[in-house]
Amino acid sequence: MTNYWDDLQTIRKRRPLIHHLMNYVVMNDAANVTLAVGASPIMAHAREEVEELAAKADALYINIGTLDDRWVESFLLAGKAASKNNVPVLLDPVGAGATGFRTETVLRILNETEVSVLKGNGGEMMALAGVAGMIKGVDALGEANLDVAEKLAREYGVTAVITGPRDYVSDGRRSAIVSNGTPMLQYITGSGCMVGSVIASFMAVNRDFLVTSVEGLVTFEVAAEKAERRSYGPASLKVNLIDELYNMKPGDYELAKVEFKG
Numbered sequence: 387m388t389n390y391w392d393d394l395q396t397i398r399k400r401r402p403l404i405h406h407l408m409n410y411v412v413m414n415d416a417a418n419v420t421l422a423v424g425a426s427p428i429m430a431h432a433r434e435e436v437e438e439l440a441a442k443a444d445a446l447y448i449n450i451g452t453l454d455d456r457w458v459e460s461f462l463l464a465g466k467a468a469s470k471n472n473v474p475v476l477l478d479p480v481g482a483g484a485t486g487f488r489t490e491t492v493l494r495i496l497n498e499t500e501v502s503v504l505k506g507n508g509g510e511m512m513a514l515a516g517v518a519g520m521i522k523g524v525d526a527l528g529e530a531n532l533d534v535a536e537k538l539a540r541e542y543g544v545t546a547v548i549t550g551p552r553d554y555v556s557d558g559r560r561s562a563i564v565s566n567g568t569p570m571l572q573y574i575t576g577s578g579c580m581v582g583s584v585i586a587s588f589m590a591v592n593r594d595f596l597v598t599s600v601e602g603l604v605t606f607e608v609a610a611e612k613a614e615r616r617s618y619g620p621a622s623l624k625v626n627l628i629d630e631l632y633n634m635k636p637g638d639y640e641l642a643k644v645e646f647k648g
């Protein structure tokens with residue numbers, strides 16, 4: 387089912403264009419991570435150009451992290467243009483549940499555009515499933531579970547990806563749990579945003595979104611595990627992580643810890 391290495395090679399060969407509407411905090415890191423896996427990032431959120439770019443991209447990544455009214459207009463314009471042109475969309479609901487504006491914006495994007503993958507941390511995804519109080523700003527206060535991923539997948543017609551110590555993935559029919567990664571990822575701002583860039587790069591070359599979600603999670607997290615061995619703390623982890631993504635080898639995928647269900 388998953389063919390990590392073949393899909394990574396396809397990314398490196400085709401260099402798909404990944405249009406990001408990415409928050410200001412993580413914009414530079416997400417671009418570097420996208421380049422390191424072999425795809426081609428553009429970070430663009432002006433309403434004057436997002437439709438044109440999203441329509442021609444190989445995947446669209448909407449991350450609401452530093453939203454305001456103008457960004458929201460751009461999210462919807464880009465999402466609709468992508469949907470109309472069969473471009474897959476990944477949505478990261480950063481801080482959903484922390485404010486009404488964030489939750490409402492996520493629900494508008496889900497209702498008005500064709501989102502393929504909804505990826506958030508445990509607190510954000512629990513909030514979207516109707517469980518309040520598990521988010522502080524952009525950080526989760528606890529873990530979710532596979533039932534929540536299945537519920538969200540069915541309710542919104544998406545592949546739901548809930549990140550955390552273990553990642554829960556479901557398309558409503560099939561599910562998977564990914565147990566790679568390292569706790570030190572919690573000390574880098576944007577680790578969730580960056581794994582989104584890797585998943586979006588896989589979505590650009592394979593339309594089985596349960597598979598591409600697992601491929602993106604495993605690629606990012608195995609690279610993080612390797613990077614941690616050479617890192618003194620979070621700052622060097624981030625640098626080493628980009629290097630390890632760039633240097634992924636077929637044998638690295640033997641470290642994948644994935645349990646498929648259904």
Ligand SMILES: Nc1ncnc2c1ncn2[C@@H]1O[C@H](COP(=O)(O)OP(=O)(O)O)[C@@H](O)[C@H]1O
Pocket residue numbers: 506507508524525526549550551552553566567568569570571572576577578579581603606607
């Ligand atoms: N305790 C942990 N152990 C291993 N990996 C983790 C841990 N916490 C987070 N991760 C990994 O870090 C990345 C970001 O996840 P998370 O921290 O949930 O997102 P966010 O940064 O959006 O809050 C994911 O790849 C996730 O699997």
Ligand SMILES: Cc1ncsc1CCOP(=O)(O)O
Pocket residue numbers: 409411412451452480524575576577578579580
């Ligand atoms: C700190 C912060 N504030 C607004 S967006 C952002 C980055 C969030 O990144 P992540 O969701 O990967 O933790």
Ligand SMILES: [Mg+2]
Pocket residue numbers: 478480506507524578579
């Ligand atoms: Mg996040």
